[in-house]
Amino acid sequence: MTLSTIELTHEEAELLALVDFEGSLHDDRIRSCAASAELMQLLLQRDAIPPSRLGYFTDPAFNGGKMSRLQRYEENGTRGAEIFAHGGFLRYARYFIHGAALDEAVKAHMAKLVGDPTEFSGEDL
Template sequence: MNQIELTEKEKSLHELALKCNFKNDFEENQKSLDALLDLTESLIAREAIPKNRLKYFLDRDFQHGRTKLSRKEVFESNGTKGKQIFRHPNFIKYVDYFINGANVPSDLYDVAKSIFESNNYQDDAIEKIFDYLKLRNYISKERYERNKFADEIFKLSVDLGFDSQNCIYIRKRIMKQI
């Protein structure tokens, strides 16, 4: 779909970083977190992370939760600053998004991208994407699954280049579906 190209070294680092698990021993996790730091620094140095995906992490406007802080600022408010953010276990999910984009089916990605590119107005495009989600029964009735899906659609909207208001709007619409 919309995965960024990784160098061979980055592929190895990514694989090792994903092994971080609290069931592992301390040393194994430290190696995984070191790999996460090295991977992130490499992606930043190569400017490989798409700008829209960086907005998801850095821009307060793309925060849909109760907090008015960016995702980066949340780390900082909890005492994790600078490069230590890139070694934090909770940062793994952000690197995964930076690399792979939103976790949605490829047909959904293709349709959403086509709708976005063929509409002059973002409001119209976001409504058409929502209608497609309803038509294809993508929206789960179960709240936990719906929440995860809404987050992925939010990320997809960010990835495609929608402004923050439309990204938040479609997520809220999905969450209100019963």
């Protein structure tokens, strides 16, 4: 667990343990995508993902202003819960859960300056 990791229920933590965000083997990716999809449903049901992180995926302004990352998936025919099971979605799931891929020392320093690291956004930098 990193400094900016969101709080997880026991069930969510068990699913997260099945997710290998860096895995490249086919079977590992399939398992990771399935667990990630189930985990995302649980996190969304209880509004556990900080709005600033969710906005990175859903707000066109965070993607050059034309289409959001979500809209890109939908434009390519992937919709609803299918998005969460897509191999390319793992990087977003990782961000939703752990926050930006920054060194822990940087996150600790930011926490001293601006507070709760789960609520960091680009405006805080």
